[in-house]
Amino acid sequence: MLVPPYNPGMDTPTLNRREFLTTTAAVTGTLALPGITGQTQAAIPPATQPHTSQPGSFDFIHLTDMHVTARRKGDQGYRTCVQSVRDMKNQPAFALIGGDMAFDGLYTPKDKYVEQVRLYKEISDGLNMPYHHCMGNHDVLGWSGRRKVQVTDPDFGKKYIMDALQWDNPYYSFDHNGWHFAVLDCIYPIQQDHGPGYEPRIGDEQLDWLAYDLGAAGDRPKVVMTHIAAFCNTAQIKGDPTAPGMPPGIVLRDTAKLQAVLERHKVKALLQGHTHRPEEYRWRGVWYITSPAVSGAWWAGDFTGAGPGYTVFHCGEEGELAWDMLPYDWEAQLEPDDGLERDRNAQTQAKRDEQAKLLTLERAGR
Numbered sequence: 628m629l630v631p632p633y634n635p636g637m638d639t640p641t642l643n644r645r646e647f648l649t650t651t652a653a654v655t656g657t658l659a660l661p662g663i664t665g666q667t668q669a670a671i672p673p674a675t676q677p678h679t680s681q682p683g684s685f686d687f688i689h690l691t692d693m694h695v696t697a698r699r700k701g702d703q704g705y706r707t708c709v710q711s712v713r714d715m716k717n718q719p720a721f722a723l724i725g726g727d728m729a730f731d732g733l734y735t736p737k738d739k740y741v742e743q744v745r746l747y748k749e750i751s752d753g754l755n756m757p758y759h760h761c762m763g764n765h766d767v768l769g770w771s772g773r774r775k776v777q778v779t780d781p782d783f784g785k786k787y788i789m790d791a792l793q794w795d796n797p798y799y800s801f802d803h804n805g806w807h808f809a810v811l812d813c814i815y816p817i818q819q820d821h822g823p824g825y826e827p828r829i830g831d832e833q834l835d836w837l838a839y840d841l842g843a844a845g846d847r848p849k850v851v852m853t854h855i856a857a858f859c860n861t862a863q864i865k866g867d868p869t870a871p872g873m874p875p876g877i878v879l880r881d882t883a884k885l886q887a888v889l890e891r892h893k894v895k896a897l898l899q900g901h902t903h904r905p906e907e908y909r910w911r912g913v914w915y916i917t918s919p920a921v922s923g924a925w926w927a928g929d930f931t932g933a934g935p936g937y938t939v940f941h942c943g944e945e946g947e948l949a950w951d952m953l954p955y956d957w958e959a960q961l962e963p964d965d966g967l968e969r970d971r972n973a974q975t976q977a978k979r980d981e982q983a984k985l986l987t988l989e990r991a992g993r
């Protein structure tokens with residue numbers, strides 16, 4: 628059974644949404660850039676074999692940033708999330724997992740990280756549907772100056788989680804019912820003063836792969852997933868005019884290049900995670916959708932007013948894409964040393980109470 632529409636609280640507007648991106652709506656709706664959305668323009672010919680079958684209708688689910696850990700009973704939280712998916716009346720055909728499956732591998736001792744990955748797999752298997760992972764920064768072992776493993780560790784970097792999940796390539800694509808899905812790896816390796824690290828970037832080689840992969844998909848409706856967002860309105864959310872538009876670590880460094888590929892191939896939506904702030908943003912015919920984090924504030928409650936949740940996507944026979952951001956029922960289980968989180972939750976509740984009080988006064992006209 629679907630839980631009520633997602634309403635993360637006072638910091639963001641109600642996010643229950645059902646936007647149909649039919650080919651006609653695309654040119655009569657919020658955007659009407661010829662050649663960018665819709666198929667009123669000449670269709671781009673497929674790069675390989677032509678696609679003739681019509682897309683079928685189905686649902687899929689986007690679960691991101693579950694940060695699985697026994698701390699704060701996060702493993703139980705994720706089990707609750709998975710159960711809520713299994714309780715859905717209309718079962719999704721598959722799950723796209725948006726990254727940060729493990730609580731952390733960058734600066735966590737290896738034995739704990741290994742257990743987090745094990746828990747992630749065990750609990751995700753309970754979805755009883757295919758699930759497709761996307762690499763998150765916290766899924767990587769040791770690419771940080773705070774690493775707790777040697778750089779010579781045989782499981783260093785992406786190797787451990789890819790082996791454990793029998794994951795052949797960190798970026799890949801697949802088809803379902805006439806729709807095409809591409810999964811990106813934006814955890815781009817770089818050398819830093821401390822040794823191996825990463826920056827949020829797709830990189831030219833992968834972008835080239837993506838362009839030809841989407842080209843080969845021809846006219847199929849297309850959805851792409853990344854962990855770190857191409858668009859994120861952090862500065863606007865904070866209301867800080869001095870905040871950078873592309874804060875380091877928060878937004879992809881090569882958003883402009885990715886955006887061009889997505890537009891060229893009429894991709895319906897880029898699914899994003901990482902910030903734990905649900906957002907929907909439409910730019911030049913592409914939806915940039917950041918789903919709620921499954922873990923909310925890393926299992927400590929709501930993060931900037933957004934609680935634990937996920938997004939269900941509805942794919943239609945005419946290539947329509949609609950979605951609902953949904954919460955699931957989980958109360959934070961704070962630990963004795965979670966003083967900061969306790970204070971933050973109290974502040975959040977005080978702000979909510981204040982907003983409720985103002986609303987009551989304003990509706991009463993006094």
Ligand SMILES: [Fe+2]
Pocket residue numbers: 692694727901902903
């Ligand atoms: Fe995360």
